[in-house]
Amino acid sequence: MGSLISISVLAIIVLYLGLYRVNKALLPVTVIGLVVAAGFAVAQWNTVARPIYSGMMLFDHYAIAFSVICILSTILIILLSKNYFERISAHVAEYYAIILFSLAGIIVMVSYHNLTMLFIGIEIMSVSLYILAGIKKRDFGSNEAALKYFLMGAFSTGFLLFGIALIYGTTGSFDLEVIRDYILSNPRDISFLFYTGILLMIVGLCFKVGAAPFHFWTPDVYEGSPTLITAYMATVVKTAGFAAFLRLFAVCFAPLSDFWTPSLLIITIITLFIGNITALYQHNFKRMLAFSSISHVGYMLFAIVAIGAASANAVFIYATAYSIASIIAFGVLMLVQQQTGNSSFDNFNGLGKSNPFLAFVLTISMLSLAGIPLTAGFIGKFFMFSRALSQYQIWLTVLAVINAIIAIFYYFRVIIAMYFNQEERTAISIPGNVSFVLGIAALITLIIGIYPGFIAHII
């Protein structure tokens, strides 16, 4: 609760700083505030978690771990933002405030214990993101991204809400434990409306995380939004979406897994293939990252398809590895975009000679996303595949390995462009904050990859 309150208050403080035009203080105040919020979350680790406010929220280890990883990723992304918003517009404080509001929504999403809180959390996050996607007012792509995201998001929220309403109608409660007890106490005659409710909630949540039949908004929104916001959407938002998805299914619907596993299994396989195969044909790095994010959703869905006690940990590790690696990729992309103006693969030619540091961290990031050993991505994939194998989903694992091999092609394309395609180019000057973020993120990727023990059993 402390972290939620401190993030909300921080957003209002940031708005006041903007009112009094202390733009220099915005970044440090935001970062310090977020560190305090993370501290509040960690301080609750050893307390006994009970649902608070008549069962509305539950800050258990799961919620704390995901809150902390979301806050830390946000800190890294906000550190990248120095001088970024100033180029877009003069109202910088509002941008920070809206990012913080969406983070408050994310804290609600990962720690809900009641479906009303889930809905409000998702809405706070989504409404803030619709705005953030469109902050480049003069840019046509940004306008398109915001409008598309808003229309599709509002539509999918309808499905989610309909699902919640049907589940409430059959069980008479929004509380996760009451719903679970309803399933456990009458396993024979569960109302069919309840099943329809589960399906509708799968549709709504799959849309929010961008899984395959509901992924059509992802490439355009990710490409059109400002790169920093895309980085936020692809990492923090995706992690939170999965945390909410998994919490609902692990706590509530796990006893009915025979019913929903087949549909989720099909969604997973379609997601993997569509994401990876479409990513192969992209010539634009940003668009490639959008499709690769779809394919990573497929891997993360493994944990829900093969639901069990270890699923939470598997999603946590995978989401951490994926977020950290994506932050590097988007950070480098921002620098390259500033120099060359667009984000096609050709702009990475010769980067290995002119900027060895950038090329090196981007290589680590690509290796991690592809799942090469000694990087965090490998550990994430290892946990996911072992989850699937523990439930005897052998074919799913085989298909996933095929997809991992396809993915290596397009991730290596960037590495080849950087090191083997010769092109004379001037070195990009790297601001101190960016090189700090990139260095830290690359270091975390390697540490998790080499010594996963300290994160492997955290939840």
Next chain:
Amino acid sequence: MSLFYFVAFLSVFFSLLVIFSKNPVHSVLYLILTFFTFTIHYFLLNAQFLGIVNFIVYMGAILVLFLYTLMLMNLNQETEPVKSNLLKVIGVIAGGCLLVTLIASLKVSGNSEMVILKDPNLGLVKNLGKVLFNQFLLPFEVSSILLFSAMVGAVLLAKKES
């Protein structure tokens, strides 16, 4: 009971008119009528507060806004993009699948028992307020973040760049 059936018939009738009328302005007008029948349903269920909110917010504010937006937009037949037949067929199939699922689950769940409310005054403002400020206090308060964020965003998007 006969009143219920009459109002339910009107709801279905007007919502069909919403879909089938060619003129978008007429569509919205029928939608207002549909929402008005919903308001009557709420009153029949003794949910006065919900009925009044539906009347003021949905019929009054949102749909009138809708109407103005539609009138301001240029919705002539020439500017309307023509949808291909294939798209129409796909749309019908997709919507029909959802409809079949919903109807099937309604049929299977069978005739439910008549619900007798323990407290017939459940829908009154007083009782709603009690639930809202006791059990659902946290969601009620947290939704202020949602409104605030939307407000800041609306101002941000609408403000002129200096």
